[in-house]
Amino acid sequence: MDKKFRIEKDSLGEFPVPADAWYGVQTARAVANFPISGRRPDRDFIVAHARIKRAAAAANEAAGWLESRLAESIRAAADAIIAGRHHDEFVVDRFQAGAGTSHNMNTNEVIANLANVALGGSRGVYKPVHPNDHVNMGQSTNDTIPTAIRLACLAKLPKLTQALERMAQEYGRIAAAEANTVKSGRTHLQDAVPTTVGREFAAHAYILRRCAQNLEAVRPRLAEIGLGGSAAGTGLNTAPGYVERAAAELAQLTGEPIRPSADLAAQMQSMGDLQHLSNGIRLAALELTRISNDMRLLASGPRTGLGEIELPPVQPGSSIMPGKVNPVMFEMLNQVCYQVLGQDAAVAYMTQAGQLELNVMMPALGSALFDAMDWLTNAVAAATEKNLKGLKVNRERCREYTHLSVGLATLLNTSIGYAAAAEVAKESEKSGRPVREIVAEKGLMTTAAFDRLVEQAAVDGNIERR
Structure with a gap:
């Protein structure tokens, strides 16, 4: 085998793993199995999953299920990932094994290898920290992945x-x-009230x-x-008090309730x-x-x-x-x-x-x-x-459109009635002349008074009955 690779073994047999990788055999298999999108895991998701592993180690240590030196090495490795290091070791495609088993093992293997090297061991030799037995203690893909999401x-x-x-x-x-x-309102993409x-x-x-x-x-x-639900929500293989302790740890780690x-x-x-x-x-x-x-x-x-x-x-x-x-x-x-x-x-x-x-x-x-x-x-x-x-804002353009709008005839409803106001609107639309000019020509009100009415209607939404 090329020196660029090391050989690791899982339940399916031997498989090559890049020699300098912090991940292990199950991750390497997943990389080979899922060359789908070319997109690696989301950064926040990587951090979230590492926090779960840290919280689990603390909860298992508190229950007496995990030796303190192993728990501490797992927490230190998780902290490095949480701090942003080793993210390039999370290599499984986003489209992968159902439920996220491949990503879960990617995290377990990286943390185990980091912990073992810190304790004097070697990459790919899962002693004294094992990815499944220690990093994944009391957990399943089925409860860690939805929690990490x-x-x-x-x-x-x-x-x-x-x-x-x-x-x-x-x-x-x-x-x-x-x-x-003030500007012209538009409903149905047609002139409306100001x-x-x-x-x-x-x-x-x-x-x-x-x-x-x-x-x-x-x-x-x-x-x-x-x-804490483990594989099927039953809590199988979890320590007494694990559920509450792990949640409390995560609350402290995230600042969330x-x-x-x-x-x-x-x-x-x-x-x-x-x-x-x-x-x-x-x-x-x-x-x-x-x-x-x-x-x-x-x-x-x-x-x-x-x-x-x-x-x-x-x-x-x-x-x-x-x-x-x-x-x-x-x-x-x-x-x-x-x-x-x-x-x-x-x-x-x-x-x-x-x-x-x-x-x-x-x-x-x-x-x-x-x-x-x-x-x-x-x-x-x-x-x-x-x-x-x-x-x-082009205020001049707004003003120009306001006074060109046939929707201004609506302002006459309370003074001359809907039918008469409609006639003014029709005349404005047909001739192209502003409503204000037609109103002044018919002696209904001066252009200055009509301008004030427009502003009052646009700003306040109300006009006095005349």
């Missing part, structure tokens, strides 16, 4: 909600600055904050874990809590898609579109049309949202795919959630920083 999602959740909140704050800032900037730029943007801020609150509300459900589930079996059978999170992500993506579409419409032009806002240019917009600048950040956000919706659909399919005591689709389900959270976080942050900050 939850912990990884909890780590990502603040980043996503903060990104949404920062975007909401930026919309709120613009809304405050443009509170009295509103303000401030009101439109304040609505965006409100919705984004509500999306962040919806996501934050999922946190308590994610903190309820099934660790981690607690054991009242039904450990349920947390490996059902992915409903993770689907609930995906629902919140989907809602945020749907709202962000709608808002992005609005931003692109409002920025359309510069001459032949709406042009009511100007987005900061971040790159040339065309390889053939000189000087063209496109709303690329919100185009990007749209694309990300569509991908996130696809990940949500995948999560839904995999949530219902559980059978009997276990949902074996967990590796891909977790990956879909991680992608959705990371992509949306990064896209929202980029659009906020590069486009919302620096956005300018």
Whole structure:
């Protein structure tokens, strides 16, 4: 055998492992078996799983099941992974053996080898620390993987909600600055009653904050874990007090209110809590898609579109049309949202795919959630920083459109009635003349009085009956 490899043995026989690898034979088999996506595990997931191994070692030591020097060596190895070291040793593709057995063994083997070398042993010689007997003590893939997915999602959740909140704050800032900037409202993409730029943007801020609150509300459900259920939720081969001790350790390690589930079996059978999170992500993506579409419409032009806002240019917009600048950040956000919706659909399919005591689709389900959270976080942050900050409102264009809108005839309803106001609207649409001129011509009110009425209606939403 080439010196670049060492030979290790498992229940299936011998298999070559890269000589300098901290992982072992079961990981090497998985690498050979699953050359699927080329994507390695999510970083937060790696850290979450290492924290579980650390917590388990502490709980097993406290129960007297794990020798203190072995427990300490496992904790030290896990701490190195938690600190960001050795992440390149987690090499199993995201599409792998059902439930995540391959990743679980990847973690067990890396920690065992690190611990053994620290204790004077050698890589690939699993003495005195064994991947299954010591690192995996009291555990199963079936309870560690769903717990790790939850912990990884909890780590990502603040980043996503903060990104949404920062975007909401930026919309709120613009809304405050443009509170009295009157513009034409549009319903069905047709002229409607006047509103303000401030009101439109304040609505965006409100919705984004509500999306962040919806996501934050999922946190308590994610903190309820099934660790200690072992293979089928029965707690087989776990030490007395292990469930509570391991959860308490994880709460301390993560700063999250981690607690054991009242039904450990349920947390490996059902992915409903993770689907609930995906629902919140989907809602945020749907709202962000709608808002992005609005931003692109409002920025359309510069001459032949709406042009009511100007987005900061971040790159040339065309390889053939000189000087063209496109709303690329919100185009990007749209694309990300569509991908996130696809990940949500995948999560839904995999949530219902559980059978009997276990949902074996967990590796891909977790990956879909991680992608959705990371992509949306990064896209929202980029659009906020590069486009919302620096956005300018074309107040003159807003004013011009306001007075061209046939929707202004609605303001006459309370003074001359709907039918007469409709005639004014028709005349404005047919002639192209502003409603204010027709109103003045008919002696209904002066143009100055009509302008005041428009502003009052747009800003306050109410007008006096005449």
